[in-house]
Amino acid sequence: MTTLTVGVGKQYTTIAAAIAASRDGDVLAVQAGTYTNDFATINTKITIEGVGGMVRLNATQAPPNGKAILTTNTDVTIRDVAFSGAKVADGNGAGIRYQGGNLVVEDCLFENNQNGLLANPSTTGTITIRDSEFAKNGTGDGYTHNLYVGEIAKLSIDNSYFHDAIVGHQIKSRAHETIVTHSRIADGATGTGSYSIDVPNGGKVVIADNVIEQGAKSQNPAIIHFGGEGTAYSGSSISITGNTVVNDLASPSASLLLNATSVQAYVANDSVFGLAANRIAVGPAQVLAITKLAARPVSDLSHPYDGLGMDGVPQPPKSMILPPSLPVPTDLIIRVSEDAWQGDAQFTVAVDGKQIGGIRTAIASHAAGEHNDVVISGLATGQHQVSVTFLNDGWGGSAATDRNLYVDSIAYAGQEKMVAAALLRSGTSTTTVGTNPPAAAHSLTLHLSEDAWQGDAKFNVLVDGKVIGSGTVTASHANGATQDFTFNGLTAVPKTVGVAFLNDGWGGSAATDRNLYVDGITIDGHDLTNDVATILRPETATFNVDPWG
Template identity: 70%
Template sequence: MSTLNVGAGQQFKTLASAVAASHDGDVIALQAGTYVNDFAAINTKITIEGVGGLARLTATGNIPNGKAILVTNTDVTIKDIAFSGAAVADGNGAGIRFQGGNLTIDDSLFENNQNGILAGTVPNGTITITDSEFNHNGVGDGRTHNLYVGEIAKLTIDNSYIHDAVVGHEIKSRAHETVITDSRIAEGANGTGSYSIDVPNGGKVLIANNVIEQGAHSQNPAMIHFGGEGGPYAGSSLSVTGNTAVNDLVSPSASLVLNQTSVQAQVSGNHTYGLVSGNVALGSALVSAVTALVARPVSDLSHPYDTGASPAPAKPATPATPATPATPSTPVSTPPAAGDLVLHVSEDAYLGHAQFTVSVDGKQVGGVRTAAASHAAGQHDDVVLSGLASGQHQVSVTFLNDAWGGSSATDRNLYLDSITYAGQEKAVGAALLNSGASKSVTVGGAAATAPAATHSLTLHLSEDAWQGDAQFLVIADGKQIGTGTVTASHAAGAVQDFTFNGLASVPTTVGVAFLNDAWGGSASTDRNLYVNGISVDGHEQAGATATLVQPTTATFHIDPWA
């Protein structure tokens, strides 16, 4: 085993000459800098690593070997290397062409190539990618991608950032096993990519704890595509769990998962924004524990390699705390006054949002209004009408634009959940309105209900702060009831109480979701959230503790007799 040094004033001037002189087990130390049109085919089991920063392999014209900047035919490890400009005459060039063995990529960058990595059929081959970035790869023909893996044994991607593919897919894998974890997969504001993850032949697939963002210009409405190109491999399975999925594409068929096989996908514990509740998974799937976010999360779209230096390993940053969304029907900048009338409405969206009008004592108040809060997620919009005279009033809500696609998942509905007048809430049983129908409720005077019973929930929280404080949202019986930012230091033994009042009943379950995990590569550069206890109406719940080090939700069962 030898170390072969490459760069100005070193033993070798080019990477190609060092590769030609290498033997199994050697390490090629490539000094930081830019190496132009330095191409090589690798037939020895070696490691190539940048020294003193990122070493950049740049192609400026068609590559003579007709394949890639590097062609790997055996076990090769690549670390702290950037690949850019790879092009060949047939339009299928790559930063790396994988043709055999086991390829390991760590702390590396692939950008502006016809393909980032292109792998052919290697039945026993594996590709493992960690802490790396792929962006703006593809020529715009839909057949070239940020990362395209043919039929190999296994593809593993962890703690990486893959974004802005040019028309093609962010990740396309025909591997018999595909594992994608703790990564950011995004199209950004101007991206034109197609599927975020395409596994057209199935296989054993695990997609867990990622942030996946589908852009407004996406070429396909599904983020994850499973099957669809012939029968799936024997023993195929699909598990999609713990991800945060953000959809910016305006499409009635936008979905997190499109399953075109008969294999039942397991889709659980995901957070979603911008998806119709019935569209989390299309095709055969068992969907559970979906948390619909009420406002678009702010995704971490930073580019860790822009400075040319290798970054610390980075867990995907989960979006920051969602801001309170503006109500589409009547935006409110201040809390309703005691005499205001407040309608709480929600919808099932399908091919557009539910629209409605409001009348008081037989007269329409305002124009056509639009609901945007998901009924399935336990959300509601507040429609506030001010200036009503005291006394009894007849309030009517009329649903205008019903739509039905033949199933419960393709049905637009409007719900009147409750009405508050003069500080008193009147439940109406989440009344479901048919198209053109009205729901009328009498409020005020003798018809007003007594104030709703109130209960309180208190969370005892602390944090490990790094580059910002830990942010969370709290869910009671499946309904989001609030958010917050923790400033109490866990290391210092401090605990911060967050109290949420006005609960109509004691919840049976409480969920605490950690929204903005961050990781800088060590215990001292890690943002974490700690649940140190929970009390309901002043009664502490036994065993209600959790440590959240990933963007996950801790769920607790509440004992009302505690």
């Protein structure tokens, strides 16, 4: 492996030159900055990564191959690179055109291209996207999208942000397996996107623990579309669990899922705002434990990678981004996987002897290290007996012809137990989780104010290093106002209190600046008036309050 350096005064002044000189296994270390019309086709198995910040590949003319800024034909990993401006005559210009191999995209930004990432069919290929942002891609013709993946083996998306696609879809995937987890997908107030997630050929689909918002100007009333373009792939299935879904489209046809296949979808433990109960799923579906939200959740519009957002404003690091769809500490989270043979493993879940929901289906491969999450909310605090019962064992005489179910872990009240129960025959695995809590007699009050600009200041509060709550400040610091936020039920007197400012904003002057102020702290009636702070950046102010312990 050789490291090739790119940038001013480095081995290569252009990324294209370094790619041309690369061999399998090489790493291209690219100095942060803007590289204009630096186009290349990649035929070597390499890693391209930014050094010292974001590498910005900006196209002001059509790529000479008529495809993309970067075109990949083999195994490539790309980190900390932004792609913008890709336009070609046929309307299918892309930040990246994938043509084969295993592509990994991490901490990247795709904005203002005809397509963000466009993938050709490659039935053995995979695409993995993590910690990345796709914004304002599309030509407005409905055939170009933030992300468009042809028939590949697997598409995996985690902890990423898709928003403001122009008429097209936020995510369109023809992959045989599509997994979207811990991500945010939003049209926003002015966005004109169509489906949030479109999987027109079916396949094995898992959509879990995301925040999904359909905007008021959406081009299609369905949020997720499954099947509908020809016959679905053999073995198709879809699981939609643990998501927070907001519908802002005023249409009686609006729905969370439009299932155009004969496959029964599994929709469970989702929190939904703006949809009637009979519009959760259109088409065959098992719908369980849906929480209807009385108030619209606040949209999180911050950017998921470290660095500058599209507006040039420094953004909070990923560790401070807490999408509201993620399971809260009191949720019970059961992770399962399977060995599939002549069908997927089916199971039920019981808590304290009472079955929760109906028959569930595992589709995550144990051999591949994948898992499905079963999220159960609303349990009373304390100990619980959790039972997982495997229903349909299958055995064809060898390890390759065996259907099994695995309970990989169980988390409750923020504590995860690695269970590692292998159910090789039909039967039940039972685990005890939780403890009887101590008395919760302590309280914490924060006295906060803000400088508001293009929105109010948002924060998390940490006690002894753990997040216990959050809020939005509306009290004006300039007017001398203070707003109290009280957090009850602490099991012990805090030793440290932290206030994490989540959404700093700066427009270039004191009048265009969003700031957060800690004006004091009260613990169990004791006023700590000297514990004050001015937080001007996305960081955490931490106070040592141990003397009150």
